[in-house]
Amino acid sequence: MLPPRILRRLVLAPLVIVMTLFMLVTLPFWLVVTAAASLRLPPPQRRGPRFVWFGIVWLTLESAVLIACLWLWVAGGARRQERHYALIGWFLAKVYAAAVRIFRLTLDIEEPEPTAEERAARLTRPVIVLSRHAGPGDSFLLIHHLLARYHRRPRIVMKAALQYDPSLDVVINRLPNAFVPRSSAEQSRVVEEIRRLAGTMGDEDALVIFPEGGNFTPRRRRLAIRRLEEKGLGAQADRARGMDHLLPPRPNGAIAAIEARPGADVIFVAHTGLDDLITLGDVWRKLPLRAHITAKWWRVPAAEVPGEREARIGWLYDHWEQIDAWIGAQRQARTPDRAEHG
Template identity: 90%
Template sequence: MLPPRILRRLVLAPLVIVMTVFMLVTLPFWLVVTAAASLRLPPPQRRGLRFVWFGTAWLTLESAVLIACLWLWVAGGARRQERHYALIRWFLSEVYAAAVRIFQLTLEIQEPEPTAEERAARLTRPVIVLARHAGPGDSFLLIYHLLAIYGRRPRIVMKAALQYDPSLDVVINRLPNAFVPRESGQQRVVEEIRRLAATMGDQDALVIFPEGGNFTPRRRRLAIRRLEEKGLAEEAERARGMDHLLPPRPKGAITALEACPTADVIFVAHTGLDDLITLGDVWRKLPVSAHITAKWWRVPAAEVPRERDERVRWLYDHWEQIDAWIDAQRRARAPADHPAPGPG
């Protein structure tokens, strides 16, 4: 059960600031202890120092956001959306910069050069972003690029439990987003998607993850079984042909298209840290350097199918395209991951 908002503001938010001060004061101690513990490990497994450094940077940025939000509230700017979008942009850019320095993160985006008409349309139409859901921080990277590079104002439906993060709780609740409790079910998610899509302006972007969660082989098997139990034989067969994705749940995407028919659609694929799902995975497997490759496809509103059945097939078409792209990226990366043995 999520604590009431007033309790989160009076307890969780100050606690983050206290923890930040504690970490900054005791940082030399933690660095020495972590460095000593890492000496017994081979270099690729010496992740402790990087995690301590990144955790301290994250806490510092969280505290800065909370203090800025408090100042906006005192100064009467709590309802000024542009200031909060700027605050999110600053926070995510600093987190991204920290990840680049500490984890040697590199991000490559493959996107066709837009025509003059497409470039103009980017500034005059809302967009619905349908993204793959896999790996750590994919939502943060996606939102950062929508804000920083494409000048969009993202909207997203999130799990209510994410409000345990005080800065996320404060900032996101002041903007047109939605937190949905787990027990509310899929219908509540769809209703919030409809509400957010129906009120979008030209600079807004609604972000949806049609898979509903991170990919695992078990989730893939269960999703295919559910399709078969519902009598959706064609969708189940197409889902069996995708090795890297969960079958998309079309209801949310179709609801968004119906609520905002003038929106262009952007499909987002990415790969590189797919196997890092839990914190344990990140701790055990995080490579010395992290590289993420992403690809974006844009579909103008005029080219989006109008009938529901056509939209479902169209969504699966693009999901198969994303799956094939991920497979090609992994095959291209395999020789570098497993170099051939030298002579002799």
């Protein structure tokens, strides 16, 4: 059970700052320990010290965000949304730069030509972003690019447990976002929160939804297909069975967003590269020396979104199958390269 907000503010937030100072003071010790722990891995994969450096950067940035939030609260700017979006943008830009430097992260994005509105940063309609969810940090990369590249103000529905992260807890709760329980019994509340966030979007906003409901794992895929069969949704189960890299999309949230904001364009996001890193153990053992992510997105104008519920479900599965096929093609193209450098 999540502690009350006042307790999170008085205990967890200061704890992050104390932990940051402790890690900075004891940095040499942690570098030695992680380097020793990495000795069991092949030489190119001895990545322990890199994790320490990234952890230090992350904690330092978290502490800076918390201090900035405190200053905004004292100065009476806690309700100024633009300042908090700028703060999130700064934080994610620094995290991205650290990942590029420490993990040698590279990112290729295949995208359509930006509209004249996007080039001029004068946006006249909101967007609903439907993205796959897999691999470490994919949501952070998505939000970073929405802010920095496309000048959008993201709205997100997140698991309530993420409020254990003090900077997320403070900043996200000051903006139009929603934290929801993980329990499947609360799915109606999730849909209502999505409907609320979509219905109040302005022209510069982007509602981010992960229709799979969580990170992809083979086990979750099997369970999701079984649930569809138990509900008598045989056609959807058959289509889900044909997708090897994705969980079947849960249509209720996406449809609720479209119903609440029918004038919004819909953007689909596909990505691959680190999606086979499912657990922390996978990240420790398998993170490549040079991390590379390939992404693709495309826009569906609001006028081209089907009007009926069943047609929308089929349309959502159509695009999900397109994402799955694209991921399969990308993985197949990477196989020879892995064989050469493996």
